[in-house]
Amino acid sequence: MCSVNEEGAEVFEVLKPIEPLELKCRKCLIEDGNVVLQKKFVYCKTCFVPMVTHKFRATVGKSKLVNRGERVLVCVSGSQSSVSLLHMIWTGLQQSTYKRLTFEPVVLYIDESVLHDYPLDQVKKIKELFEKYGLTYHIVKFSAAVYLDNCLNKDTNVDQYNDKLQNIFNNLSDLTLKEDMLMKLRKRAITKLADLLKCTRIMTAENEHKLSIRLLSNVALGRGSQISLDIGLAVNNKNNNNTSLVTIRPMRNLSAKEISYYALFNKLDDFMHSNFLTATSEDESIQKTTERFVNDLQVDFPSTVSTIFRTGEKISEKTSAIAYCLLCQGIMEVNVSPSSAMEATKYSKYVSLMGVKALKLSLKELKNEETNEKNCNGCKCRNKQDLKEKIIESLCYACTHIIQELESLDDLPEEILNKEKERLQFKKMEEQIKDFLL
Numbered sequence: 001m002c003s004v005n006e007e008g009a010e011v012f013e014v015l016k017p018i019e020p021l022e023l024k025c026r027k028c029l030i031e032d033g034n035v036v037l038q039k040k041f042v043y044c045k046t047c048f049v050p051m052v053t054h055k056f057r058a059t060v061g062k063s064k065l066v067n068r069g070e071r072v073l074v075c076v077s078g079s080q081s082s083v084s085l086l087h088m089i090w091t092g093l094q095q096s097t098y099k100r101l102t103f104e105p106v107v108l109y110i111d112e113s114v115l116h117d118y119p120l121d122q123v124k125k126i127k128e129l130f131e132k133y134g135l136t137y138h139i140v141k142f143s144a145a146v147y148l149d150n151c152l153n154k155d156t157n158v159d160q161y162n163d164k165l166q167n168i169f170n171n172l173s174d175l176t177l178k179e180d181m182l183m184k185l186r187k188r189a190i191t192k193l194a195d196l197l198k199c200t201r202i203m204t205a206e207n208e209h210k211l212s213i214r215l216l217s218n219v220a221l222g223r224g225s226q227i228s229l230d231i232g233l234a235v236n237n238k239n240n241n242n243t244s245l246v247t248i249r250p251m252r253n254l255s256a257k258e259i260s261y262y263a264l265f266n267k268l269d270d271f272m273h274s275n276f277l278t279a280t281s282e283d284e285s286i287q288k289t290t291e292r293f294v295n296d297l298q299v300d301f302p303s304t305v306s307t308i309f310r311t312g313e314k315i316s317e318k319t320s321a322i323a324y325c326l327l328c329q330g331i332m333e334v335n336v337s338p339s340s341a342m343e344a345t346k347y348s349k350y351v352s353l354m355g356v357k358a359l360k361l362s363l364k365e366l367k368n369e370e371t372n373e374k375n376c377n378g379c380k381c382r383n384k385q386d387l388k389e390k391i392i393e394s395l396c397y398a399c400t401h402i403i404q405e406l407e408s409l410d411d412l413p414e415e416i417l418n419k420e421k422e423r424l425q426f427k428k429m430e431e432q433i434k435d436f437l438l
């Protein structure tokens with residue numbers, strides 16, 4: 001930020017370091033302050049909790065997203081944010097008639113202990129918490145949710161699926177891709193469970209801070225076109241053309257600090273919730289580097305997160321999209337122009353791989369060249385290689401990187417492979433009859 005000009009400097013909120021803090025709550029002006037937000041706004045506990053709850057209610061109530069009696073899948077990961085979301089919903093259900101939340105929550109915890117080392121009694125404690133609230137709940141193993149259609153059946157042996165899932169992540173050496181894949185598989189699992197549990201709305205607990213980091217990481221990962229799908233207030237999950245399934249993020253207007261104070265004042269315990277980036281160095285993945293970038297800026301400029309977030313909100317999804325990615329269900333760029341950023345990236349990849357030879361060939365010739373080189377003629381692995389080449393055609397730019405790293409596609413969920421085979425079949429049929437088409 002060395003070249004910030006006078007105009008630019010005004011955009012950021014610069015605080016005088018010696019500005020004395022008011023000691024009284026800025027809302028009631030009577031009580032002593034307990035919380036300081038954005039380095040200058042002081043609130044007492046009595047005013048703070050209703051204010052946070054109000055922000056949550058306002059987000060849920062906005063545009064009448066949830067109808068009376070509608071089944072809503074509330075995803076609880078055990079993080080502070082998700083535990084607070086559960087508490088806010090429960091409180092909302094206890095209120096007097098006109099203020100009461102009227103939807104029917106179905107609480108979901110996906111047990112990811114197959115991938116991360118969680119304390120052995122974590123599931124038991126989560127169960128105790130859910131029992132305490134007295135809401136309908138389900139605890140499902142991650143591998144069952146990814147691979148099985150009847151994942152709600154607790155008696156199924158999931159050992160072989162645990163191996164499959166671990167295989168996928170062991171194959172991915174890059175932390176960036178591992179985390180990206182985890183996010184996408186999680187999303188698939190949640191969508192599937194919402195369908196099974198007959199829920200038409202999904203609530204997840206990402207806060208403003210998390211969504212800002214996700215927004216910037218998405219751009220860096222090449223998922224720019226999917227931003228509104230990943231951070232929006234309400235987005236349709238484009239699964240099997242079922243557009244009625246909507247994801248809502250009711251904590252999106254709350255900062256991480258507001259949530260921690262809410263949890264503290266309501267004595268809410270959170271649980272261990274890991275991902276592949278937990279306890280890794282900041283230089284090892286795009287997501288962690290982005291997180292550090294945002295956090296560092298936030299220290300000096302408390303409006304950083306909300307500025308990123310509000311800017312991101314203005315980005316809307318292309319309505320003319322005709323293809324969706326097989327893995328992440330995000331929008332796919334089809335028929336991109338040869339001068340697009342994506343084609344340019346591909347071209348520079350070829351140049352760095354093939355050297356001077358690449359400069360003499362056109363992009364199309366380069367693609368053929370690459371396919372020829374990869375095919376080991378006559379060998380048994382040909383078919384599998386073929387499927388991998390084909391499946392890439394149905395993936396978005398970012399998901400292509402994940403699939404390319406996988407040694408074999410056998411560990412992917414069956415439904416992805418089946419859908420791809422179906423598409424190939426359809427394409428073959430189209431080829432055969434194309435001369436008869438008008």
Ligand SMILES: [Zn+2]
Nearest residue numbers: 025028044047
């Ligand atoms: Zn007050």
Ligand SMILES: [Zn+2]
Nearest residue numbers: 325328396399
């Ligand atoms: Zn994708």
